[in-house]
Amino acid sequence: MKDEQGILFILSGPSGVGKGTVRKQLFEEDSELQYSISVTTRQPREGEQNGIDYFFKSREQFEEMIEQDELIEYAEYVGNYYGTPKQYVKDTLESGKDVFLEIEVQGAMKVRESFPQGVYIFLFPPSLEELKNRIIGRGTESEDLIRNRLMEAKKEIDMMDAYDYVVVNDEIERAVRRIQSIVVSEHCKRERVSKQYKKALGSE
Numbered sequence: 001m002k003d004e005q006g007i008l009f010i011l012s013g014p015s016g017v018g019k020g021t022v023r024k025q026l027f028e029e030d031s032e033l034q035y036s037i038s039v040t041t042r043q044p045r046e047g048e049q050n051g052i053d054y055f056f057k058s059r060e061q062f063e064e065m066i067e068q069d070e071l072i073e074y075a076e077y078v079g080n081y082y083g084t085p086k087q088y089v090k091d092t093l094e095s096g097k098d099v100f101l102e103i104e105v106q107g108a109m110k111v112r113e114s115f116p117q118g119v120y121i122f123l124f125p126p127s128l129e130e131l132k133n134r135i136i137g138r139g140t141e142s143e144d145l146i147r148n149r150l151m152e153a154k155k156e157i158d159m160m161d162a163y164d165y166v167v168v169n170d171e172i173e174r175a176v177r178r179i180q181s182i183v184v185s186e187h188c189k190r191e192r193v194s195k196q197y198k199k200a201l202g203s204e
């Protein structure tokens, strides 16, 4: 185990705001962050791959993971389970690397209970109209599911004050740059704090 743990970054926001798009772009530009692949019972969308986009499981397999305490958090969202594997996050943070979660709000609030030192970022749409256009434009959900996801979106937006940062996803590049600034600034903060501690302890 390294002396200093990595930082846990949590990105949430309503369905269709662009979390996946922004995260993929961020990872193309930043090889230091490690993405935690979630587990879900949702059916794969066209082009999605098991072990890359998600670990796709049956409900029985997912419930077995809950039973075995293999998830840091899980939530039922619009009829499917989604959860974050515990071991990967724990091992990666302990090795000193940063971990990035892209999860919905109920799950993020549960993570906060066990990782209050995490950095919680809420991705916000430029408008509700644009959110609706994006989710419809993606073309991956039926009308019914889109309606349900938009209903959830309103509740999720009500929770944004519980986050450390709110980032508007107006343009992808700008949203990515804003998140990169948060990552850099959180590292600087912790470095300063750890130097202060070392100084106070006379070990520097």
Ligand SMILES: Nc1ncnc2c1ncn2[C@@H]1O[C@H](COP(=O)(O)OP(=O)(O)OP(=O)(O)O)[C@@H](O)[C@H]1O
Pocket (backbone or CB within 6 Å): 013, 014, 015, 016, 017, 018, 019, 020, 021, 022, 134, 135, 137, 138, 169, 170, 171, 172
């Ligand atoms: N800044 C942006 N401007 C315009 N379109 C965008 C922007 N960001 C994302 N999109 C588009 O919006 C749609 C939804 O994006 P994405 O799938 O990344 O959202 P998400 O928040 O991950 O959704 P979900 O929570 O449902 O998985 C996609 O078609 C994507 O190309």
Ligand SMILES: Nc1nc2c(ncn2[C@@H]2O[C@H](COP(=O)(O)O)[C@@H](O)[C@H]2O)c(=O)[nH]1
Pocket (backbone or CB within 6 Å): 013, 014, 015, 019, 038, 039, 042, 073, 074, 075, 077, 082, 083, 084, 102, 103, 104, 105, 106, 107, 108
């Ligand atoms: N609580 C969790 N939510 C998660 C996790 N992985 C993804 N998600 C979120 O679920 C919704 C729907 O995702 P979709 O891929 O079906 O569009 C979205 O907000 C994801 O961010 C997780 O491990 N835990």
